[in-house]
Amino acid sequence: MKTLVRRSLKFTLTAAVVAVLIMSCVQTGKNRSKQAKVIDGHTSEISLDWAGIYSGILPCADCEGIETELILNEDGTYVLTTEYLGKRISFGDTIQGKFTWQGNNVHLEGIPKHERSSFFKVEENQVRYLDVEGNVVTGVLENHYILKKEGNILVEDKRWHLIELNGHKVEGTADTHFLIFDSKERKAQAKVNCNIILLSYKIKNELMLSFGPGATTMMACPDTLEDEYLRVLEMVDNLSTDGKTLSLNKARMAPLARFELAE
Incomplete structure (x- = not known):
């Protein structure tokens, strides 16, 4: 009889421990999920009004500059237009495609890596052109790799x-x-x-x-x-x-x- 009581008590304690462990895992999973959501809420995709037109003149090694316009659409598509300034023969192109988010950066699909970088970092009212590895270009020209968002919220849609x-x-x-x-x-x-x-x-x-x-x-x-x-x-x-x-x-x-x- 004592043996049965001990076995029953042992089983009850074991079941209680397992239940506590399961609840702990579930709570940990919920906490991790909440943490992940908080982190996601601080990405440019979530926290910034990023859709729109960005323009500016990027540095150029053998011309006066690269006049650049990037359109990011809410449906995940983009249009990138460039024109090389100061060339004897006018040169430029327009590329269209889809883009994907990688943290605070967008990757423009369809641009061969050996031709140019396909990465932009999305910031408040501007995008920053990155190098081919998706890193910020540093040095004296660092702040010249920026395209400003077009428009004026005080004026538009009124x-x-x-x-x-x-x-x-x-x-x-x-x-x-x-x-x-x-x-x-x-x-x-x-x-x-x-x-x-x-x-x-x-x-x-x-x-x-x-x-x-x-x-x-x-x-x-x-x-x-x-x-x-x-x-x-x-x-x-x-x-x-x-x-x-x-x-x-x-x-x-x-x-x-x-x-x-x-x-």
Whole structure:
């Protein structure tokens, strides 16, 4: 009888120890999972608004520089465009493909390793071009291997009410006289109580602005204000803003157009 009691007690203790060990392993696994999630939350992929267009001029051994534009899309695809500056014969290329994340770096697939590096480190509002092994380029040119993110969050995806053009007050409302920068489409929409004007645009270093080709509807306008507005948009090369007002400028001249944020 004593033998049976001892065996039963021994079995109970063994089962209890096993249960404790299992619970400990489960808890450890949960803790590790939580730690992994915390670590992942600090990667550029998770913590930064990385999708967008990055541009700049990278160092070049036998030319004036490599004008570079990198587009990173939310669907994991990229477009890399380069142009070698100062060459007698213009040279450049455009490569498209998919990219993968490796920590805080992105690897552009489809670029042969012997041709150029396929690695960029994603940082706040910029990407850093890395060497062929995925390491930061050090030395005096270290900070020249950076492409800045295009755009300006204070300006884009808002409706701006045109209140002044070439120093003259403009009469109208935010529905009839406006300018909108669409950050996803990279198109600006403008109107001065007549046609809808659609223009491509670029904002570099947050303040450098240029408008490209566009199109308009074909209504006959009652005055010349639209033509004046178009000429101004063709001239501007920079902007200034405090988030509530916007000025479009040419060099250091007086503002060509002034806007207020439409509430």
